[in-house]
Amino acid sequence: MRFNRIKRCVCLALCALLLAVTAPAVSVAREHLRVLAWPGYADADLVAQFEKRFDVAVSVTFVNSDDELWAKVSANKSANYDVFAVNTAELQRFIDEGLAAPINLSRIINHASQLPRFRALESIPGIVRDGKVYAVPYTFSEMGLIYNRKSVKKAPDSMAAMWLPEFRGKVLAYNTSNHNFSLTGLLMGVKRPFQMTDTEMKQAAKELVKLRRNVLTFYTSPEDSVRLFKEHDVALIFANYGMQQVHALKAAGMDVGYVIPREGALAWLDVWAVTRGASNQQLAEKWINYTLEKSVSQSLTKRQGLANTVTAFQGGGAESRLIWLEPLEDHRKRRALWDRIMSGDSLETF
Numbered sequence: 001m002r003f004n005r006i007k008r009c010v011c012l013a014l015c016a017l018l019l020a021v022t023a024p025a026v027s028v029a030r031e032h033l034r035v036l037a038w039p040g041y042a043d044a045d046l047v048a049q050f051e052k053r054f055d056v057a058v059s060v061t062f063v064n065s066d067d068e069l070w071a072k073v074s075a076n077k078s079a080n081y082d083v084f085a086v087n088t089a090e091l092q093r094f095i096d097e098g099l100a101a102p103i104n105l106s107r108i109i110n111h112a113s114q115l116p117r118f119r120a121l122e123s124i125p126g127i128v129r130d131g132k133v134y135a136v137p138y139t140f141s142e143m144g145l146i147y148n149r150k151s152v153k154k155a156p157d158s159m160a161a162m163w164l165p166e167f168r169g170k171v172l173a174y175n176t177s178n179h180n181f182s183l184t185g186l187l188m189g190v191k192r193p194f195q196m197t198d199t200e201m202k203q204a205a206k207e208l209v210k211l212r213r214n215v216l217t218f219y220t221s222p223e224d225s226v227r228l229f230k231e232h233d234v235a236l237i238f239a240n241y242g243m244q245q246v247h248a249l250k251a252a253g254m255d256v257g258y259v260i261p262r263e264g265a266l267a268w269l270d271v272w273a274v275t276r277g278a279s280n281q282q283l284a285e286k287w288i289n290y291t292l293e294k295s296v297s298q299s300l301t302k303r304q305g306l307a308n309t310v311t312a313f314q315g316g317g318a319e320s321r322l323i324w325l326e327p328l329e330d331h332r333k334r335r336a337l338w339d340r341i342m343s344g345d346s347l348e349t350f
Contacts, residue, residue: 031056033283036072036084038063038270039221040244040304041138041291050290056283064220065176066090067335073099079277083284085138087268088126089194089325090178094273095134101276102132107285110292110310111136118309126327127271135271136288137309139300141242142260142267142322143179148235149255158261160187162236163207168214170235172225175218177338178328179240179266184208186263186323194326205337205350212341222248229254242267247305260321267322 033056035042042060051058061081063069070093073084078099086094094100105111111119118137121127127135145159151170162171174180184204185193196204216232219225222241226248228234239245239258246258272288274281290296297308328334340349 031280031283033058033083033280033287034081035060035287036063036069036081037061038085039223039241040300040306041085041270043299043303046296046299050287053290054283054286058287062221064224066178067176070094070331073275077277078275079279081275082278082280083272083274083287085270086135086273087270087325088124088135089268089327091126091135091271091273092327093331095129099276100134101274101278101281102134103136103274103288104281104285105133105136107282108136108289108292110289113294114292114309115312124269125324135273136292138270138272138291139306139308140267140269141244141306142265143183143242144239144258144260144265146237146239146246146249147257147259148229149257151233151235152257155257155259156236156261157259158187158263159183159238162238163211163214165214167235169216170233171211171215172228172234172237173211173215173218174238174240175220175342176240177334178331179325180208180211180338181205181334182266182325182328183238184211186266193323195329201333201337202350205341206347208338208341209345209347209350218342225249226252226254229256243305243307262321264321264323267324269324 035058037060039062047058047060050056061072063072066087069084069086069090073081073094074097091100114137118124121133124137127133145156145161147156161167162173181196181201181204182193184207185196185200188200188204188207190196190200216234217228219228222245225237225245229237229249230252237245246256249256272291274284278284292310294310297310300306300308301311
């Protein structure tokens with residue numbers, strides 16, 4: 001009897017051990033934040049610091065164009081990401097389509113430490129709608145013209161230089177549908193380059209076909225432009241990323257100059273916004289607040305050469321000649337025309 005009792009106890013112990021080994025481990029899953037940002041906006045060490053402080057997991061996806069940003073956020077009704085970086089002009093269509101959610105500004109305590117011009121949200125077009133705050137400013141830059149000091153002896157004074165025969169095959173342009181039409185409209189003397197008529201759009205498309213024939217290629221990211229500059233005889237670059245690109249090229253040992261053209265330079269203000277489909281809005285707002293800490297914002301300037309909204313910074317351009325981006329007349333039309341241009345359509349088809 002005693003032996004049977006011992007045998008039964010051993011069997012029960014073995015069963016308990018087996019269940020403990022084979023049963024799935026019970027653990028509390030960490031909160032997960034999904035960030036969609038531009039290159040340089042979420043460096044790995046700063047992300048790791050945020051994860052450690054709040055005991056969360058963060059995944060970061062980088063985009064290289066406004067078209068790509070729209071495609072990612074609009075997919076699955078914005079449920080794939082929690083927080084994203086976008087310029088104020090582009091933000092409007094995210095709000096229009098119900099893809100961005102109002103922000104609880106009381107949770108963004110570091111907003112109080114931003115420079116006065118960025119604390120006055122009502123005075124910044126596109127951030128406040130119907131009394132609700134949809135974004136918080138993060139960084140800004142103009143889109144000037146970079147030139148190679150070694151091969152371009154006289155600094156160009158207009159973006160029109162990208163079309164000159166002397167620079168054929170030596171120009172890097174940016175692969176995007178929105179800014180290229182606005183820039184071309186500006187050069188054409190269009191009064192409202194962000195709200196172009198069908199006739200103006202068709203003429204701009206023809207000019208962009210000419211640009212396509214003149215450029216070496218179209219880049220997408222700051223790193224991409226640095227690589228191409230190193231590998232080829234590049235004379236000019238349309239600096240979509242502004243001082244960030246100048247900073248990256250100089251850090252790579254390239255001898256470049258930077259100018260704000262006489263017709264003015266398009267300029268963007270990037271903000272952090274929260275998606276309507278965010279799984280945890282409070283965590284998204286913690287991220288925004290974190291990026292506005294002085295040390296984090298200063299890292300953006302030191303590492304990327306971009307202005308931040310917390311500490312004063314002298315950028316590369318003249319304030320009076322900056323043309324701040326505005327909402328566009330028709331994103332889809334610009335995109336469709338740009339796709340045709342990139343696919344090789346000739347002047348006569350527009």
